[in-house]
Amino acid sequence: MKRFISLLLVMLLAFSLAACNSNDVTENKDSEKNEENTELEEKIVVYSTHPEDLLEYVSGKFEEKTGVKVEFINLRGELADRVRAEKENPQSDVMFGGASSLFIDMKKDDLFEKYVPAWSNDIKDIFKDEEGYWTGTIQTPVMLFYNNEMLSEKEAPKDWSDLANPKYKNNVLSRNSLSSSARATIASLLYQYYKDDNMEEGWNFINEFDDNVKGYYGSGSLQFQAIGRKEGAVSFSVLNSIIDNKEKNNLPLSIVDAKSGSPVITDAVAVIKGAKHMNAAKAFVDFVGSPEIQAELANKFNRLPTHPKAIENGKAWMKEAEYKVMDVDWSVVSKKESEWIQKWASEIEAE
Amino acid sequence: MDRVIRYFKNDILKHIIYIGVFWILIGFVLYPAFNTFLSSLKSQDGLTLKYYKDFFSNKNNITVVVNTIKLGLATVLVCGVIGTGLAFYVNYFDFKYNNIINKLLLTPIMIPGVIIVIAFIQLYGESGLITSTIELLFNLDKHPYSFKGFYGILFIHAYTQYVYFYLNVSVSIGYIDYSTIEAAKNLGASKLKIFTSVILPTITPALATSSILTFMSGIGSFSAPNLLGHNYKVLSTQILLAKTNNYMEIASVQVMILLFTGLVFLTLLRHYERSTKIEMSVKGKAIRPVKIKDPKKRKIYMALAGFVILTIILPILTIFLLSFVKPGTWMINIYPKEFGFDNYMKIFTKSRVFAPFKNSISMSLWATFFSLVLGVPCAYIINKTKFKAKGILELLVILPWAMPASTIAINMINGFNKPNIFVGNNILVGTYILLPLAYFVGIIPLMVKTTGVSLNNLNNTLIDASKTLGASWKNTFKKIIIPIISPGIIAGAVLGFIRCVGEYTTSALLYGVANKPISIAMVNALYEFEIGLSMAYGVLIIVITSILASLMMKLRR
Structure with a gap:
């Protein structure tokens, strides 16, 4: 027993020393800075929804250019909650990624610092906040797709309304209501009925869609694996995931340019209010939305830029813009999304 | 005279332990949970049961x-x-x-x-x-x-x-x-x-x-x-x-x-x-x-x-x-055909790769250590003393069981995102220690219970005999009780440690840039369509926990 306890203590000591000396050292220095100073701090903390290799790439480039060390974590669905929870004592400086509907919502909670980067002048108004609290760096379309070894182009769905067509019964796979892309898609589809003041029909559509769904997946990997193994033919996902799985995992997928258009989520960036490394945070926003970096993310990670110059320098399919955009008013969706998704998830999906 | 002083000293020690135990349990278990309870009743015009009515x-x-x-x-x-x-x-x-x-x-x-x-x-x-x-x-x-x-x-x-x-x-x-x-x-x-x-x-x-x-x-x-x-x-x-x-x-x-x-x-x-x-x-x-x-x-x-x-x-x-399956060869085929070390290579060539391993182990050790310090005295008080408030103590100790991992995390955030008197008026959200503390809260019941199972099998006659022969409260604990219950304690500590190393749900809600654990690295791979890579992380977790657990088990005797 004694040996057990002493082993525990020794390991504790060893690992704590190893883990601790890298942190906390910079904290004190940074808090001493005064407001006027424009000098960049030693590090910044980025909360993100983007995958790690993308973040690693961007951070590497930013460190190279400015010497500011970037610490990041990918929080996905927890991102908004986390920023809200830390409002009293913000731990992050920049929120990088997340749908614009989320940013609209969070701006109301007074979580962001107003900052207008130079590059935002060149992008379309739909990609940024009119008051300058957030700016879009990436367009993320959600597209219908199918396994082309199971369906011919003729048999394949042509539009979102086909998801409710009985001929695809038990052949549709969907992410569940915790997935941000599924949430944005269902809300966008419902919005089409909402703007015509026809919600009843909207819920009918969702019910019929639900009848066709074979499974609701809690993970994108499992969703794509199921499509690859022909458990179901039709699904929808963000464009870069579809392309990733076509290219990296060799799945036989075809993308549908839906007749009524595809919802396009704007992935934005914003400076956190009360950020401890304010100057570096602003420099990071300047950097990450610049046409050069947007173009690099386009070519390396299949991310569709918001900046026209970056689109020019991106991949061929980005220039052609071969898909139609669904008419969605994201400020309305951001108000209604929670209510709709809660209903979808607890009343329809559950049956 | 000597015995009186010793008795007096023991008494003080006993009270310090009682106070300490309650301080920790109220501060880290009850107070955060109470915050959540309040928020289920709070509306714009005071307290209400409206949300419960709506729900049912x-x-x-x-x-x-x-x-x-x-x-x-x-x-x-x-x-x-x-x-x-x-x-x-x-x-x-x-x-x-x-x-x-x-x-x-x-x-x-x-x-x-x-x-x-x-x-x-x-x-x-x-x-x-x-x-x-x-x-x-x-x-x-x-x-x-x-x-x-x-x-x-x-x-x-x-x-x-x-x-x-x-x-x-x-x-x-x-x-x-x-x-x-x-x-x-x-x-x-x-x-x-x-x-x-x-x-x-x-x-x-x-x-x-x-x-x-x-x-x-x-x-x-x-x-x-x-x-x-x-x-x-x-x-x-x-x-x-x-x-x-x-x-x-x-x-x-x-x-x-x-x-x-x-x-x-x-x-x-x-x-x-x-x-x-x-x-x-x-x-x-x-x-x-x-x-x-x-x-x-x-x-x-x-x-x-x-x-x-x-x-x-x-x-x-x-x-x-699956951790050896070549990436990209297996999303379509059912039986994997191509194998290699690609996934492991990727883990070990990635920058910032060792930090998660180090973080997970050190945080789990902290949690296990805290749980030993709190859990053993608690189990003893509950099972072997006639302490008046032990019913309350018992309730506090098992309360974390009634909370799923995500609840513990939410409670921790609610309890520690403003200055909190239980931790000397500090804000803990965003600090390194918050996640190990959440792990600790999660394994308190496990620790107390497994120790309790052993304690139940400890005969009171032995304790009484030791006391009658003049051994102090402390000595009885050290010489009689600990040796008999140590299998239970070690089992509890090992179980608790293992639970923390691979813990995902609480971690996802509380980790920060300074303490990203290995389970997060693993799940991130899963989200990026690399099932093989996440399996490789899984294998490394299994290997690490097996080594550490068997090391601890070896020292049982």
Whole structure:
């Protein structure tokens, strides 16, 4: 027993020393800075929804250019909650990624610092906040797709309304209501009925869609694996995931340019209010939305830029813009999304 | 005179311990939970029960509650049968390979839940390895079974949680008094009679403890319902949904219902446990493993056990196998064909790769250490003293059980995102220590309970004797109590440590840039369509926990 306890203590000591000396050292220095100073701090903390290799790439480039060390974590669905929870004592400086509907919502909670980067002048108004609290760096379309070894182009769905067509019964796979892309898609589809003041029909559509769904997946990997193994033919996902799985995992997928258009989520960036490394945070926003970096993310990670110059320098399919955009008013969706998704998830999906 | 001073000193020490224990429990368990309770009642015009009324007026919500309870009870039943059966198999009967089997049987607990669920889907899912093999072998044109919903989740719960029964019952089998069995035999008692009146009472505390543990993890589990439930909804997934939708009141109501369900079950079992409590005799004689002599019986027994053990190691083998599958070669094919070290290469060439390993181990050690410091005195006070407030203490100690991992995390955020008097007016959100503290809260009941199982088997006569002979409270604890209960303590510490190393749900809500744990790295890979890579992380977790756990176990004696 004694040996057990002493082993525990020794390991504790060893690992704590190893883990601790890298942190906390910079904290004190940074808090001493005064407001006027424009000098960049030693590090910044980025909360993100983007995958790690993308973040690693961007951070590497930013460190190279400015010497500011970037610490990041990918929080996905927890991102908004986390920023809200830390409002009293913000731990992050920049929120990088997340749908614009989320940013609209969070701006109301007074979580962001107003900052207008130079590059935002060149992008379309739909990609940024009119008051300058957030700016879009990436367009993320959600597209219908199918396994082309199971369906011919003729048999394949042509539009979102086909998801409710009985001929695809038990052949549709969907992410569940915790997935941000599924949430944005269902809300966008419902919005089409909402703007015509026809919600009843909207819920009918969702019910019929639900009848066709074979499974609701809690993970994108499992969703794509199921499509690859022909458990179901039709699904929808963000464009870069579809392309990733076509290219990296060799799945036989075809993308549908839906007749009524595809919802396009704007992935934005914003400076956190009360950020401890304010100057570096602003420099990071300047950097990450610049046409050069947007173009690099386009070519390396299949991310569709918001900046026209970056689109020019991106991949061929980005220039052609071969898909139609669904008419969605994201400020309305951001108000209604929670209510709709809660209903979808607890009343329809559950049956 | 000397004795008076010593007695006085002991008394002070005792009070310091009492105060310290309550300080920690109130600060880290009760106060954060109370905050959540308040938010389920708070509205713009004062306190209200409106959210509860709204919740129960919707029949879908009632279905969710019923689903959750059903799942919890079924989990206890299935795990109880499997875990207890295996414990007797290994400890009561004498077979050659018992030692290895014992180690194998403990492995499921070393694997983080998410990874197990994925491994199961790869085996038993619609196009899983086993499912497809059965279809091929028997030439079926329909899927033989559907690994989804209630039964899918239950299967996984059975697999991941029988270990609690197995471990606790194993420990308590060690306390079965063989001399009593012999005596009973000599007096002509039937086998059934011996079982019900000698063996069963000895293992009852273990059964009760394990039932509580499995029930709580059954109703609180998240990964399995999220990945397999499809339309079988339970409270834990609905809580996250409400939270994602920023409906904090609904989430708080759901958390409270879950907590209440847990408390009811706990109270019932405690009641049962008390009514069957027996005192161990002083001169215990450990049982000797029994040899089954009839060769036919022996074969049947071995075949049965072989099947169970195969089922148990299959998912682990799958994880190892899949970690070697070349990326991008296997999302379409059912049987992997190309293998290589690509996934491991990727882990070790990635920058910032070692930090998660280091973080996970050091945070888990901290949590285990805290839980020892708090748990052992608590277990002693609860089980062996006549302390007046011990009912309250007991409630505080087991409260974290009634909280699923995500609830603990939410409570920690609510409790520590403003200056908090219990931690010297500091804000802990965003600091390194918050996550280890959350781990610690999660394993308090485990630690107290496993220590308690041993304490229940400790005879009061020994303590009284020690006291009568003039040994101090401290000395009695050190010389008599600790040695006897140390198997339970070590089992608890190892279990707790293992639970923390692969913990995902709390980590996802609380980790920061300074302490990203390995489970997060693993799940991130999963989100980026690299199942093989996440399996490789899983293998590394299994290897690390096995090494550390066996190291700790070695020092048991």
